[in-house]
Amino acid sequence: MQNIAPKLTHEQYEKNFAEIKPALSPAAAIAEANRCLYCYDSPCTKACPTHIDIPAFIKKIATRNMKGSAKTILESNWVALTCAKACPVAVLCEGACVFNAKSEPPIEIGLLQRYAMDEYFSSGMPALFTKAPAAGKSVGIIGSGPAGLACAAELALHGVEAIIYEAKDIPGGLDTWGIAPYKVRKEDSLKEVGLIESLGVTIKTGIKIGTNLQVDELLSKHDALFLGIGLGESHELAIEGENTPGVIGALQFIADVKREDWQNVVVGKRVAVIGAGNTAIDAATEARRLGAEQVLIVYRRSQHEMPAYGFEFDLAKTDGVQFYFLSAPVKVLGTESVTGLKCIKMELGEPDKQGRRSPKPVPGSEFILELDMVIKSIGQQTNAAFLQQLQDVVIESGKVVVDDVTYQTGNPKIFAGGDCINGGKEVVNAAYDGKRAALGIIQFLLG
Amino acid sequence: MADLSINCAGIKSPNPFWLASAPPSNSAYQNCKAFEEGWGGTVWKTIGEPVMNVCNRYGGLDYNGQKLMGLNNIELISDRDIAVNLKEMAETKKMWPDRAVIASLMVESDRQVWHDIVKRTVDTGVDGIELNYGCPHGMSERGMGSAVGQVPEYCQMITEWVTEVSTIPVLVKLTPNIGNIQGPARAAKKGGAHGISLINTINSIMGVNLDTFETFPSVEGKGGHGGLAGPIVKPIALNLLSQVAIDKEVNLPISGIGGISNWRDAAEFILLGANSVQVCTAVMHYGFRIIKDMTEGLSNWMDEKGFTSLDQVRGKALHRIDDFGNLNLLFKSVARIDQKKCIHCNLCYIACNDGAHQCIDLSQENGVSKTVVREEDCVGCDLCSIVCPVENCIEMVRIDDGAQHKTWNSLMSDFKAQNESLSWEKLREFQKKHGIEIH
Structure with a gap:
């Protein structure tokens, strides 16, 4: 590279990448929770792509029912800490808060959700859910991003074996690798990975499907597959000199x-x-x-x-x-x-x-x-080379085509969700897809 | 500028705001500081029998993050010597001749003992005496405080002992821990009291610690009932005040007490018949400085309303107090929701649906919820407008023409005149005649 930016001190880097939105103190969280009106059929819940019962989890913060608060959140969203920090809340839940219509600041829903999840993780992730007995079915999940994690967690709770295959050495997909560090740190994403593993989900890292493990092997080993593969490389600029170093x-x-x-x-x-x-x-x-x-x-x-x-x-x-x-x-x-x-x-x-x-x-x-x-940064390509290996999986406009309700692809054994079906949206959309797809898979496998 | 001065049973002060007999009026230091800030009077913390306090003494009640909705205490009367208190009272009165200094007294139920302390008090030059018949803790177990206030005969007897030797006005401070407040109020009158103070604190336990199971306040893990005060008791105080104020057999000036935190509260007390008002918890929370807004706010409000003196304000809402049996059964109002102001929290819907009469419909319009009152089913209970977080969004609108008037009492008289007794059938007949349908 012609001119490399001068190196900074360690302290300066840490300062530059420190969280831009710091956590609420317990007192501030309770005060903010008390400000919530506890709307019925609330607009924030409707605006959340995973439809978290936001007034319910906030009221539980107000009454210090922190375990209950975390449970309300996780019932709808398995990557709630990442979402709390990375969601564009101003255009989702907080944008829908009724206080906006009153010309008052909306409830700090993102920060409250973060408070509930921080408390949950720092209290040692007490068990909140009861797993169904083993159903004797197994699902292979490709990709450990938010869609894959959510799908795996939901399957595990329903007694279905879930094995995630992750190409990278550290799991979490874009939650781990794709969000600016001043919003979400790697360790945040890994806490959620830990939570999902605690439900009995196995994550196999360093496994690149089509390279060191073939699709056919997966299809024969598992009763169904879920594609949470996201998108591929950044789009080419298609201009001269594109391959110049730098x-x-x-x-x-x-x-x-x-x-x-x-x-x-x-x-x-x-x-x-x-x-x-x-x-x-x-x-x-x-x-x-x-x-x-x-x-x-x-x-x-x-x-x-x-x-x-x-x-x-x-x-x-x-x-x-x-x-x-x-x-x-x-x-x-x-x-x-x-x-x-x-x-x-x-x-x-x-x-x-x-x-x-x-x-x-x-x-x-x-x-x-x-x-x-x-x-x-003009968008990402579709993972076409990989997707072409999957029989009957249809791709349209760069997106894997799935059923709106079941998330089933053209191949009945293969389901998909997240960026690979929507062309690249928020973490929260992927989290919702993964959960819904799991329900589609359960319906397919267990009737 | 409105004149805020008052004359309560012969005790004059430049404004109606007195410190209540309580921790803020414990010493000359505090009372003088309060006068410097602008307080009109003080009822010195009760003096009398030897006592010894414990720690802790207070329990606070917070609500949804709001501190001190209520404050309860198990502190006793002054734990300083009578002589010290009386000396300080005399000095304070001398320094502040235009302010009201009232001595609060509590001694054992012995005529001679009462005579002695009343005479010593009068000698200090204070403006009046308040008899503490209200403390519900610590002293009541020793036969004083609310133990007196709860028995009209004792109330009258001790008041007589005091008034037979006192040359200054005597107020009797009543306990709310009683079924009918008019009993002790009338007894005080019969005993020669010049005025009534009410209310003292309410028996209470403030809460239980969910980890240790201790109650609040806790003295080495033990506690019991204490006296509740603060904003939360205001509605109870207003009711008891009105009960005494409308009682023609009492007909005495009243010093109103109970949860008064600002001038608005004070104005409400005065509208229901209070002459002076006494404040404790708000001072314990924020200090004497709150008096500035109290006097200024009350004065501004009086100017706005065209009142020039508190005599014009006092009791102005009392004529509205009436028995349930005299309320018009045919007055009909319904809720109307201003769709332009609605912020779609749907609290009116869920309150009506779960807590009232299921007469608000919730629908979706272009992805936004919409709440509409079914007026034919609305009973006009007002719950929706009370829970609505937006000012003036839900209005209670009168829909009867005002021509019809029938109270429960007059309806019962009608039945009696027709030689009919009350029955569901008769009542339904009346309702049907007036188009009232119960769902």
């Missing part, structure tokens, strides 16, 4: 950061992130916090079309990230390593099928950004 996928970069070995993550002095989704924002702010002096976000549409949430945009701006809207990369410059990015100005044309105005290049408007590193 060009990296956002997910790879974020996963490198999540090793929490800050000193050894390579980051350029000047970095451009291509794309303006929430992952792009994560990559950009993380690059800044690792010490990059200048971080740019290059996005071909305008701020109005930007997929990132408003609060993520605000965070990036607070971190000093600069935005180049209506700008598209044309060519990565540099031979040995990235030296710059040639871009072109864009203008917005007619709305496309989804109603988003499509950008068109402005002839002769090329400009050059001098850079040391380019991070690609």
